[in-house]
Amino acid sequence: MAAATSPPIPFYRQLVEDYQNQYESLIQNGEAKPVLLWHLIALLLLPVLALLxxxxxxxxxxxxxxxxxxxxxxxxxxxxxRMLLGGYGYMGGLLPTWWFIWCAVWLAYRNAERDCRRIIRTNTLEPTANGSPTTKIDSKNATEDKRHDFCPQGVERLAWQSYPQSLSQRLDWVFSLLYGMRGPEWNWRISSLGPLPASIHAQLKAKDPSFHEIEMTPAEKTRAHVALRARVRSALVVCIKSYLALDLIKLLMIRDTYFMYNGTMALAPPYPFTFLTAVPGMVRFYRLAVTGFGVHAALTFVTSFNPIIFGGLALAFPNAARALTSVPLDAPWLYAETFGPFLPSLLDHGLIGCWSKWWHQLFRVGFTSTGRWLVSFLPADLASRPAVRQLVYTFVAFGLSGLVHSSGSYVQIAVTRPAAGPFRFFILQAVGFVLQGVGTHVLVPCLMGAKRDLPQWLRRTANLVFAIGWLYLTAPVIADDFARGGLWLTEPLPVSPLRGLGIGVREEDKGWWCWSSPWFEFWDDGTYWGSGVRVI
Structure with missing residues (x-):
């Protein structure tokens, strides 16, 4: 069936202004309340104070x-x-929901004070009367000093730090715990980050890791410095590439009615992609690809600033980095890539590899910790079965992911379908995991025999086809909701080279500078608690 004719799209800038006017009308009429800056600060600081x-x-x-x-x-x-900042309000629902799940891990499900340790740089003090310096390691169980032979110049010591006794160190410890979701310097760091250096990894199973130190020789420090410089350069390149990719993707979206306000997949795409309507299914594939690349490029762009800022600080101002935190910010193993390899993950692991090997794992600890907490309530005979545990972990992880993303959809000012869109999409991914597992562990052994495996080429082809096919069938429900809610109206970049040069946009939408609207303004509703800096 031929794709429906795409209605003429309003000027992009006019469309953005209409959404902003609609939002202001909701606020001024009292149908919605604004988000104040102090609300966000309070949400961020309350769990910090609790963990202190x-x-x-x-x-x-x-x-x-x-x-x-x-x-x-x-x-x-x-x-x-309600707010517009962050995907036209999307982040106003996604981030608070995720923050509650993440805080529940450390405030309820897990005992951070007992179980968590992080790698820090220890301070070697002045030599004592017997000629040996004192290195103080603050931990939950003890604060005694340990004596060491005097270190040669250039030798550095790293140690595992438990919950500190000192309030200043405890504050640093808690901030590091709450604001490092992948835990690169923690004993709970996620597996997709790769292993720690061998000398550090060996301490994880030590009887008391708090008192096991690792010396770093000058040669090792030099190699680490070179590796960090390479990592920061790589992050800069990734940042620039993702910036340009976002600019191109934004341009493609501005020209397409589907992305701007309609959310109807059957609409024909604009020139030069009108030829796609001749091939059944290609319009859907094109728009799903643009949606996926848009999300990927945005996440890659944002997360690339972590090594650029903190790794760059350690390189340019090492003393400032040491004063900021006791975590060794100059350690290159702190800055793993956000995404894993794409094709190997899908070829070797199918849909499961797409989500657990390739896609970002920023929420992984929050989801898996919640799953383990729920499993603890199951009867012992059920909880001891690996298949049952894996099933619970899978549906809890995707259920929570659906909840997080549907919360973002729910708070947008446009008409969206949180349950039928984002939540259904993520639950269907859990169903896909189950189907792939049944195919791999039940159907294939039945067809091939218990002792025979599929040829590698056939297994990899089946994995790839199933992963791409399942996403093709299920992703439209979330892609349509993204477009319908106005997510793509957001301006991720301050300057657009393509629009500045007038490439692919109408005269009314040309311009270099994109951030024309303010992000904050003062708000006063006549009450003390309802006044402050408003997040627009």
Whole structure:
């Protein structure tokens, strides 16, 4: 069936202005309340303050109370608060929901004070009376000093640090715990980051890692410095590439009615992609590809600033980096890539590899920790079965991911379908995991025999076809919701080279500078708690 004719799209800038006017009307009429900056700061700092209180001094009750407050704030945000910043309000639902899930891990599900340790750089003090320096390692169990022979100049010591006794060190420890979601310097770092250096990894299974130190020789420091410089350069290249990719993707979206406000996949794409209508299914494939590349490029662009900022700080101002935190910011193993290899992940692991090997793992610890917590309530005979545990982990992870993304959809000012869109998409990915597992572990052995495997070329082809095919069938529900809610109206870049040069846009939409609207303004509703800097 031929694709429907695409209606003429309004001028892009006019469309953006119409959305902004609609949002302002909701706020001024009292149908929605604005998000104030102090709301966001409070949400970020409350769990920090809760974790500063030791569980030995009643911290457990403080943490549960704060978690209850966060839940109340989340419900209030989702029901009443609206903003445009961040995907035209999308992040106003996604981030608070994710933040509650993440805080629940450390305030309720897991005992960070007992179980968590991070790698820090220890301070070698002045030599004592017997000629040996003192290195102080602050931990939960003890604060005693350890004596070491005097270190040659250039030798550095790293150690595992448990929950510190010192308040200043504890504050640094808690910030590092809450704001490093992949845990690169922690003993719970996710597996997709790759292994730690052998000398550090060996300490993980030590009887008391807090008191095992690793010396870094001058040669090792030189190699690490070279590796860090290479990593920062690589991140800069990735940042520039993703910036240009975002500019191109944004240009393609501006010209397409589907992305700007319609969300109807059957509409014909604009020139020069009108030829796609002649091939059944290609219009859908094209728009799903643009959506996927858009999300990928945006995440790659944002996460590339982590090594650029912190790795660059360690290179340019090492003393400032040491003063900022005791974490060795000059360690290259802190800055793993956000995404894994694409084709090898799909060829070798199919849909499972797409989500667990290639796609970003920023939410992984939050999802898996919640799954383990829920499994702990199952009867022992069920919880001991690997298949049951894996099934629970899979559906919990994708269910929470669906909840996070549907929350973003729910708070957008346009008409969206949170349950039928994002939530259904992620639940269907869990179903896909189950189908792939049944095919791999049940159907193939039945057809080939228990002792025979599929040829590698056939297995890899089947993995790739199933992964791409399943995403092709299921992704339109979330892609349509993204477009319908106005997610792609957001301006991710301050300057657009393509639009500045007038490539592919109408005269009214040309221009270099894209951030024409303010992000913040003062708001006063006549009450003390309802006044402050408003996030637009």
């Amino acid at each position: 209180v030791s569980r030995r001094k009643g911290g457990r009750y403080v943490q549960l109370f704060v978690l209850a407050c966060l839940f109340g704030a989340l419900v209030h945000f989702l029901r009443h608060r």
